[in-house]
Amino acid sequence: IQLGKIDQFRAEFLELHPYDQATFFKEQAKEIRLKIYTYLSPEEMAEIIENIGVDELDPILTEMEPRFASQILGEMSTDDAVDVLNTMDQNEVASFLTIMDKDAASEIKDLLHYEEKTAGSIMTTEFVVVNTGMTVRDAMVHLRKEAPDAETIYYVYVVNQEKHLVGVISLRDLIISEEDWFISDIMSDRIVSVPVGENQEDVAKMVRDYDFLALPVVDFQNHLLGIITVDDIMDVMEEEASEDYSKFAAVADMEKDLNAFSAAKKRLPWLIILLFLGMLTASLIGRFEDTINQVALLAVFIPLIAGMAGNTGTQSLAIAVRGIATGEIEKEGKVKLLIREAGTGLITGTCCGFLITIIIYLWKGHFFLGLLVGISIMFTLIVATVAGAIIPLLMHKMKVDPAVASGPFITTINDLISVLIYFGMATIFMELLLH
Amino acid sequence: IQLGKIDQFRAEFLELHPYDQATFFKEQAKEIRLKIYTYLSPEEMAEIIENIGVDELDPILTEMEPRFASQILGEMSTDDAVDVLNTMDQNEVASFLTIMDKDAASEIKDLLHYEEKTAGSIMTTEFVVVNTGMTVRDAMVHLRKEAPDAETIYYVYVVNQEKHLVGVISLRDLIISEEDWFISDIMSDRIVSVPVGENQEDVAKMVRDYDFLALPVVDFQNHLLGIITVDDIMDVMEEEASEDYSKFAAVADMEKDLNAFSAAKKRLPWLIILLFLGMLTASLIGRFEDTINQVALLAVFIPLIAGMAGNTGTQSLAIAVRGIATGEIEKEGKVKLLIREAGTGLITGTCCGFLITIIIYLWKGHFFLGLLVGISIMFTLIVATVAGAIIPLLMHKMKVDPAVASGPFITTINDLISVLIYFGMATIFMELLLH
Numbered sequence: 001i002q003l004g005k006i007d008q009f010r011a012e013f014l015e016l017h018p019y020d021q022a023t024f025f026k027e028q029a030k031e032i033r034l035k036i037y038t039y040l041s042p043e044e045m046a047e048i049i050e051n052i053g054v055d056e057l058d059p060i061l062t063e064m065e066p067r068f069a070s071q072i073l074g075e076m077s078t079d080d081a082v083d084v085l086n087t088m089d090q091n092e093v094a095s096f097l098t099i100m101d102k103d104a105a106s107e108i109k110d111l112l113h114y115e116e117k118t119a120g121s122i123m124t125t126e127f128v129v130v131n132t133g134m135t136v137r138d139a140m141v142h143l144r145k146e147a148p149d150a151e152t153i154y155y156v157y158v159v160n161q162e163k164h165l166v167g168v169i170s171l172r173d174l175i176i177s178e179e180d181w182f183i184s185d186i187m188s189d190r191i192v193s194v195p196v197g198e199n200q201e202d203v204a205k206m207v208r209d210y211d212f213l214a215l216p217v218v219d220f221q222n223h224l225l226g227i228i229t230v231d232d233i234m235d236v237m238e239e240e241a242s243e244d245y246s247k248f249a250a251v252a253d254m255e256k257d258l259n260a261f262s263a264a265k266k267r268l269p270w271l272i273i274l275l276f277l278g279m280l281t282a283s284l285i286g287r288f289e290d291t292i293n294q295v296a297l298l299a300v301f302i303p304l305i306a307g308m309a310g311n312t313g314t315q316s317l318a319i320a321v322r323g324i325a326t327g328e329i330e331k332e333g334k335v336k337l338l339i340r341e342a343g344t345g346l347i348t349g350t351c352c353g354f355l356i357t358i359i360i361y362l363w364k365g366h367f368f369l370g371l372l373v374g375i376s377i378m379f380t381l382i383v384a385t386v387a388g389a390i391i392p393l394l395m396h397k398m399k400v401d402p403a404v405a406s407g408p409f410i411t412t413i414n415d416l417i418s419v420l421i422y423f424g425m426a427t428i429f430m431e432l433l434l435h
Numbered sequence: 436i437q438l439g440k441i442d443q444f445r446a447e448f449l450e451l452h453p454y455d456q457a458t459f460f461k462e463q464a465k466e467i468r469l470k471i472y473t474y475l476s477p478e479e480m481a482e483i484i485e486n487i488g489v490d491e492l493d494p495i496l497t498e499m500e501p502r503f504a505s506q507i508l509g510e511m512s513t514d515d516a517v518d519v520l521n522t523m524d525q526n527e528v529a530s531f532l533t534i535m536d537k538d539a540a541s542e543i544k545d546l547l548h549y550e551e552k553t554a555g556s557i558m559t560t561e562f563v564v565v566n567t568g569m570t571v572r573d574a575m576v577h578l579r580k581e582a583p584d585a586e587t588i589y590y591v592y593v594v595n596q597e598k599h600l601v602g603v604i605s606l607r608d609l610i611i612s613e614e615d616w617f618i619s620d621i622m623s624d625r626i627v628s629v630p631v632g633e634n635q636e637d638v639a640k641m642v643r644d645y646d647f648l649a650l651p652v653v654d655f656q657n658h659l660l661g662i663i664t665v666d667d668i669m670d671v672m673e674e675e676a677s678e679d680y681s682k683f684a685a686v687a688d689m690e691k692d693l694n695a696f697s698a699a700k701k702r703l704p705w706l707i708i709l710l711f712l713g714m715l716t717a718s719l720i721g722r723f724e725d726t727i728n729q730v731a732l733l734a735v736f737i738p739l740i741a742g743m744a745g746n747t748g749t750q751s752l753a754i755a756v757r758g759i760a761t762g763e764i765e766k767e768g769k770v771k772l773l774i775r776e777a778g779t780g781l782i783t784g785t786c787c788g789f790l791i792t793i794i795i796y797l798w799k800g801h802f803f804l805g806l807l808v809g810i811s812i813m814f815t816l817i818v819a820t821v822a823g824a825i826i827p828l829l830m831h832k833m834k835v836d837p838a839v840a841s842g843p844f845i846t847t848i849n850d851l852i853s854v855l856i857y858f859g860m861a862t863i864f865m866e867l868l869l870h
Contacts, residue, residue, distance in 0.1 A: 016625065017645060051644075147610070175578070175579060175610070208666075208673065230669075234668070234672065260779045263778075270746070271746060272787065275790065282739045286732075292734050297724065299734035302720075303741045304716060306741070307716070311706060341695075407684065411745060
């Protein structure tokens with residue numbers, strides 16, 4: 001299609017949803033992309049660019065003419081443009097802003113200095129605002145004029161003379177109201193807003209709980225600075241879910257790894273910390289070398305016991321981390337959680353311990369060894385289950401993100417605990433084992 | 436406040452956002468709640484109930500008069516009412532539906548038979564629909580009439596004579612159009628819709644990618660059956676994120692555990708499976724009992740090597756599971772992923788192996804033991820890293836949800852692999868160790 005027939009291409013392509021346009025565009029070879037740039041206006045390209053992930057944009061923006069690229073950035077929603085510019089280095093940003101349309105550049109500059117992952121960094125300044133003194137008719141006229149540029153027109157925010165946010169009204173309420181009613185009479189004045197420095201995860205939680213389509217962002221004097229729309233919130237939720245997930249697995253972050261070196265660089269720090277923790281366990285076992293010399297069979301069950309401790313710890317860790325994130329534990333009480341985890345450990349430990357005693361007795365014909373491993377597993381599971389819950393709780397208390405307590409970390413700590421219990425008991429009951 | 440002053444309570448309480456009403460309501464003692472029921476209409480209570488999680492609703496609905504409860508269910512959004520009814524047993528559902536308003540009951544019955552976690556189970560039937568032949572004026576009149584009941588009025592769906600979905604128009608476009616234009620001229624006829632049986636996770640992905648506020652649900656003949664709104668999508672995203680997380684930690688699900696028994700019941704199946712896998716590792720080490728008898732020091736490093744294998748496996752597992760979920764791996768290619776993981780394993784393995792060789796040499800003064808452990812760690816990390824990626828890929832190929840390949844499962848598998856490598860090498864190089 002694209003071998004010259006501009007009109008036909010435009011007609012068909014622009015009919016598509018921008019997301020589909022973006023998907024199509026990304027799949028094209030460079031030469032085709034260069035042609036597309038000449039076929040489309042900066043405004044049309046802006047819609048496409050907004051639907052491409054920021055990490056994939058760098059090659060695309062650099063292959064364009066800088067002037068064209070800066071026009072595109074100027075046409076994008078300010079929040080999306082800021083996201084793109086945040087991935088570039090200072091010089092690039094400065095040069096783009098210089099050749100950009102003055103108004104767009106100044107709006108972007110205002111947003112660029114908000115800290116990452118705060119309400120300020122995900123908000124947009126393209127919202128619709130009306131004054132308390134307007135009638136519904138005035139507001140609708142204003143709304144129609146603003147509609148093409150606004151990020152959403154379904155919530156209209158109301159400010160007073162001093163530009164303080166005093167109310168909100170939905171388009172739903174506007175269109176069912178009489179034309180000569182005053183905004184101040186029909187607006188809702190119990191507004192839920194967030195301060196500009198609020199953490200994006202908390203913002204997402206509010207939008208989800210209150211089922212908002214957008215949420216206003218204010219400064220400490222209650223001036224309306226911007227709004228955060230639900231589509232950006234969904235991106236935040238996805239990002240945070242990925243992040244929790246990767247922390248849990250002890251991976252620094254989930255960004256696409258281009259090659260083995262960058263992947264290794266991200267994972268090595270964790271592995272090396274865990275290696276040293278593992279050395280502690282090793283040196284602990286070293287102290288029981290005599291015990292092992294007497295009954296080599298003991299060594300056979302080390303990975304089993306350590307593994308079970310790790311498994312149960314990972315389970316209770318997951319419950320605790322999620323519970324902290326959702327606020328469930330705050331409500332329920334930490335002590336109650338720990339008692340429940342101890343109970344859970346007791347039940348699972350007794351079942352697994354009983355099972356393993358029988359298996360080892362049948363397999364090796366050695367009742368006391370079976371009993372030793374069984375009782376060790378029982379105590380280990382109790383302690384490891386509680387440890388899996390208590391460590392994230394302590395981190396939360398010390399204001400450390402509990403999601404940093406990853407599965408591998410808990411597993412390694414629990415290796416240590418389990419070895420201590422197992423060999424401690426073996427040494428004490430050595431007499432019985434030697435029979 | 437609630438000691439009698441009905442009017443004052445109503446005035447203040449109903450000013451609040453329904454989510455805040457629900458939060459307040461949940462915190463009250465039973466007697467106060469019983470009073471609130473007499474103060475509020477079923478309609479007002481419905482808004483509160485919609486903002487309480489379905490798992491907390493059972494005691495609340497049973498403490499009400501059944502007639503009042505069924506009125507509330509009738510006033511709720513159909514999708515929310517269906518969610519509530521789905522938590523009850525068949526008899527309860529039947530008795531509620533019998534005393535409910537006929538229209539509401541039949542709408543709910545239609546939705547009740549859709550399978551859980553499909554588009555049908557999360558859609559609502561309260562949408563606004565217009566005909567192709569209407570003008571913008573007609574449509575706005577219709578919209579104002581439907582506004583109080585509709586779940587969203589910001590998207591209006593267009594059907595033809597045969598009730599087939601043929602277009603969609605946003606309220607934004609409606610209000611900027613001339614009043615006597617025809618709907619068929621301004622509607623968008625490239626509609627993105629989902630079949631009623633579509634998986635809810637895929638629906639959520641579409642809403643997120645396309646930035647929709649609502650998505651129409653159709654049957655196989657393209658009849659419009661319902662819509663799914665963005666607030667329900669956010670709940671789905673949260674639910675799916677929790678689910679992935681809990682599967683990763685080998686916990687059956689994340690529902691609140693009321694006591695240790697129910698928690699243990701959910702975790703035990705996993706622990707017992709892992710126990711048997713662990714027994715395999717133990718029996719493998721059993722075969723090397725002679726080796727351990729000769730050099731007891733070998734046993735000291737079992738948890739270290741097994742632990743490192745588990746850690747790296749968990750990392751690459753997380754990357755692979757997320758990559759499959761986001762479709763990233765589909766694009767990149769599985770072979771490329773595996774090669775990269777092997778490379779990552781080689782780099783991390785070499786670094787950790789080198790480090791441990793030096794540490795053991797300095798600590799125990801035993802160079803060959805250090806070298807053995809170091810080389811074992813190197814090979815173990817390569818194999819374990821690849822295993823962490825290849826197992827979820829295989830599961831995905833066999834149409835099993837790859838998120839079932841949990842951290843503990845991979846860790847236990849990798850225990851086995853690492854023990855095999857470590858003792859295999861130790862047995863081969865026994866000569867050198869005995870020096």
